Amino acid sequence: MIFGAAPARYWGPGAPTICRAAILSERDYNSGKFRAIFMRSRVLFLGAATMAIATTGTSMANLGREALPPSVWNWSGGYIGGHVGGGYGRTSFTNPFGPPIYGDVVDIPSFVAGGQIGYNWQNNSWVYGLELDASAAVASGSNTCLAASDLIVSANCNAAPNLFATGTGRIGYAFGSLGQTLAYLKAGAAWQNNRGDIVNNFEGGDLPQEKTHFDYGQVGGVIGLGVEQALTPSWSVNVEYDYLHFGGPSVATASTAKLSPSTILPASTTSLSSNYHIGKIGLNYHFGADPEAAPKSDSPLHARSAGSVPPIPYTSGWSFEGGSRLWLSRGRFQWDQSAVPYGWPEDPSILISRLTYHALDGLSGEVFGRVDSPWGVFLKSSLGIGFFNKGKSNDEDWLPHEGYPYLNTRSGESNGRFAYYTADAGYDVLRSTNYKIGGFIGWAYYSQSSDSRGCVPLTNPQDFCRIKPSDDRIVGSQDTQWNAPRIGLSAETMLTERWRLNADIAYLPWTDFKGRDNHLLRKKTTFSEQHGNGGGGVQVEGLLSYFVTNNISLGVGGRYWAMWTKKEADSADCGNGCGSLGFANYSMERWGTFFQASYKLN
Template sequence: MTHSRHRRWIGAALLATFSAGTAHAADLTKLPVKVPPVASWNWTGLYAGVHAGGGLGFSEAGNPYGTSIYGDKIRTPAFMLGGQVGYNWQPVGSPWVFGVEGELSWLDADGTVTCFAPNGTMTSSTCSARPQYTGALTGRIGYALGPTQRTLIYGKGGAAFLHNRIDATSNFGFGVFPITTTDSSNTSWGWTLGAGVEQALSPAWSLKLEYDYRHFADVSLDTPATFSTPPGGALPTPVAASSTSVRQSMHTVKLGLNYHFGAPANATWGPDAYAAMASAKPGDSGWNVEVGGRYWYSSGRFQKDLPGTNASSTNLISRLTYADLTGHSGEVFARIDTPWRVFVKGYAGAGKIASGRMNDEDWGLTGNSGGPPYTGYSNTLSNLSSTDMNYQTIDIGVNLLQGPGFKFGPFVGYNRVHEQYAANDCAQTASPTSGICTRTITNTAVITETDTWQSLRVGAAGDVWLARRWRLTGDIAYLPYVRFSGVDNHWLRSLVIDESGRGRGVQMEAFLSYYVTPQFSVGVGARYWAMWTTSGDDAFNGSPTERSDTYRYERFGGLLQASYKFD
């Protein structure tokens, strides 16, 4: 499965999960015999709000030295936080809603990749990207659903911009050649298309979920001067700097809360509207307990960058990238809502990482005596065998907004992820004369990576009912503190590397459930995790290297679930 397919599938799964529309059914067995007609709501007016979400950006550098054998596309998982302001106009008696909206989002994002690698003789570079903020000015066209018209399905399009810093640094030059870095810091304009669903929770408040694709103008980037190793491994010769362009795009999913001016913040729909929503008792805030099980089919990615010196985290001597980490896991989950609006939720799961691949890159290799033969760039490919994974999450929060058919509030929590990857073969893809896996190795333990990620979660959770039997839940969490610990066993070198780091991340998930009975439901969902370190350390066979390593992790996929609810 390619990364492009994963991106399209996850973006579509998250949007479909959130976008079914929202209404309410609190007691499936108690429906009113007759309720007064309820006037439809009109979306016309000014609104402003906040949003939080996650995204995945891509910055793809062209190679002026030839077609690359690996790399060039930088992945930048992102947490986004921002605000929006807009105006809607809905003609009286029409379900169509027209509007304009402006938004601005701060981004916490970072990524690196190998770039300018046409072969194994030229020492390639490391390209890094750090998107910092993005915004858009768009028009919206929507359609209000149902007799009350409180669910709005909409599309949007318009102008967008991104401020992004892109760096390119030459990798390790045998300890002889100087480090060269170039950078480009630009605000680029482009276009955006998106779609979403917005639900009016009350006359004053609405909740929306939105997916956007943004494409920005290319930016120019100077390439750093580097060097090339002649055939036979003689002393490398300089390669002059050049220039190239970088393509930029971004996929985002965000949850937003809007305040509609003209209505008191505590305004409600009234008892007739609640009856029409089939609510058993408006404002009911008793005990609720839900328990269930899930199956998660996922794909993952782990990357670690090892700098050649402690002075630079992007002048690399080695990088290991574990990709297409196919996971199968089962989990149990529960949520408890109390009469005091406090809720506790969590899940625990375990399973197998069934397959994957690993690229092990090295730069500036020398012979046993530290001299020739020289190798500018080595890249070996390994297939991964089946290994274990497990994870746990616990959150506690408060429903600040709560009423018939909806709950919404902030939470804090804890997440732990433990995974292992095992490479049992090795083949050289860049430098046949490097001496590293130039004769393919099979059925032999090569490298085992065992990692644990622990994080503090700060986020928001929403719970909304659809019609009579459909319910939508989801949350988005920022990880302001992430702690990483790992062990890398290089079996062929009798080398054990102890790893640690601290950083940040983002997690989000959503589920759409169908209630077969008032208590039992089945559902589908989607989940995305990303964590990365901003500082890191390692020790080779117990001896600290004093380098600033960087570690990155992603996992995303679809879920099936069944649950039972106690009221």
């Protein structure tokens, strides 16, 4: 018999002497050596075990001191950083000639970029701060204004804010296992510089075209909320929503023409007010950060200390996430047709016609995916298709030489369809176990079409529509296609072990537009060929999601897209053949809430 033969597979050649000593021959056992060896071995074993326990206790104590930071994250101190963002605003014009029958509110898509500086004080989990920020803006919009009557030649109001600044106080609460996540509210004073024009639309050629220009600074207020995530001892990223409101000064309007009786309404003034909704991604550098205070977010001990639910696993290799979204959205498309022939030196903002398609409530489904490589390079894309069967369009015309200073007819929209995709390639400049921030370049595509039904005059006699109000026949249609390169910033951070926040902001430096407008109500069917480029756009989205398992997540988010051409785009009226080109301008918007389900594979 060989004592200990059974467990010999657990004790290899390098096993401790205390273990090898227990392997005896049968002769040694029978000769009585076993008892002596056993007594010596027991003494050695007990001594070794005592030393091991003592050593292990010391090691665990040291491990605890090494893995846990000396204190939770401290937000106190100064910081400086930069941000990019986008959203939309509205500038309202009061009407000195009476209550408006249409318009007076200009929608303004906006892209912003700038910087911020601030200081925080922390008391337990509460964080108080002061912040100054400034943003340059790429923003522009136009709409009909001063339309108090169909007998007055109304105007085209253009607004283009180019600078924002705010000074705010902040109050926030730091949460998470080490206080690395800061949710905050902010409020304070804001300032904007807004500029634009009030241009009389087509006056028939008998009167000189009048316009006024404004360029002013105005103080207002801002409120906002956001989430900031500490990345390293010195760096943090935040996602923020701001609402800005400004009263406005009185600015001059031009004199304008009125018929029946024919007269000139003298110059007057209009008061402006503005509101903006802006989403931003910011990156901050914190002064005097203590490296020892940085929690080791990827250490096993920290993961266990965070709670009973294990964190989402991180891999430095390849990963893929894909899924589907349901987007509930509202859309808008606007076509401004200038009274100025293409190539003429006059201001193309003088309009003879405008078509606005709005309240286009739609539902779309889309698929998306993102691949991340071990080197920080990533690819991402989305593809969607949707429909809408409601909405309305307003067809405005200025034809005083035909006896109609201002015409406005309304139709309903049906058979609406839209499709879109984005495709991007980027690089994560910052990346760790629970966050990644990177820049990307890519391409965006959007198409939309719908039919216009019925014709209800808001001004002038019924015979202008040539059909009864109850007639619901198709009277026109509009097809559009947009293509644009995009440059953007993508950020993702785990707020807790299960909650994740994503944000994407893209600026479109150039757009290419093609469209066709079909008029079916005229005596002879005609259509307009539409082309435009230049301009710009913005695409913003944010998502809050929860990992149900380590791989499956559900989330809800918001999205805003806008594209526009420069005012020197063109359109050609095509009946017996496409005639001469005229200046035109085109713009689109779509915004709404989406719901997401995704699967992540590491």
